[in-house]
Amino acid sequence: MGEAPQPPRPGIGVGVVVTSPAHPNCVLLGKRKGPVGAGTYQLPGGHLEFGESLAECAARETLEEAGLRLRDLRFASAVNAFCAAARYHYVTVLMKGQAEPGAEPSNREPDKNEGWEWVKWDEFPPADQLFWALRCLREQGYNPFTEELDHLKGYTGSHQLA
Numbered sequence: 001m002g003e004a005p006q007p008p009r010p011g012i013g014v015g016v017v018v019t020s021p022a023h024p025n026c027v028l029l030g031k032r033k034g035p036v037g038a039g040t041y042q043l044p045g046g047h048l049e050f051g052e053s054l055a056e057c058a059a060r061e062t063l064e065e066a067g068l069r070l071r072d073l074r075f076a077s078a079v080n081a082f083c084a085a086a087r088y089h090y091v092t093v094l095m096k097g098q099a100e101p102g103a104e105p106s107n108r109e110p111d112k113n114e115g116w117e118w119v120k121w122d123e124f125p126p127a128d129q130l131f132w133a134l135r136c137l138r139e140q141g142y143n144p145f146t147e148e149l150d151h152l153k154g155y156t157g158s159h160q161l162a
Helices: 054-066 132-140
Strands: 011-019 026-032 045-047 070-083 088-099 113-120
Touching: 011 054, 011 070, 011 132, 026 054, 045 054, 054 070, 054 088, 070 132, 088 132
Parallel strands: 011 088
Antiparallel strands: 011 026, 011 045, 026 113, 070 088
16 A cells, blocks of 8 residues: 655745834835735845755845845744645744845836735734745744844744634
């Protein structure tokens, strides 16, 4: 008898919390298109490529998607989001970076994203309108405008999503 098929492995993604000195207390958000998460707000980001560092991935994805070069890239958080109904399971490392002074985003992937806008961190859309990694990040209590990592205290590494 053959072996039972193995469940798919989780994907590994990198999301980027992009800030800008020209837009105080705001982060860059886009609205997803496509089969998974359409209509929800997302951060720039994507798949980690083989041999790529987290910072390299964050810089590449932000440039590819929003046309922005970043500085001061650093670790922000990590989330483990699982949704059985959507057959979605990703471990996403969140990085934080600042857009180059004077730079504004452009939508470089209009087939995947409706467009980019600067949104105040404390005026975000409701959680059910956020794509999973961003929703999990908000639920952790992360704040991109402090340097503390207090949001990780007690985090068990799992978000079960409906």
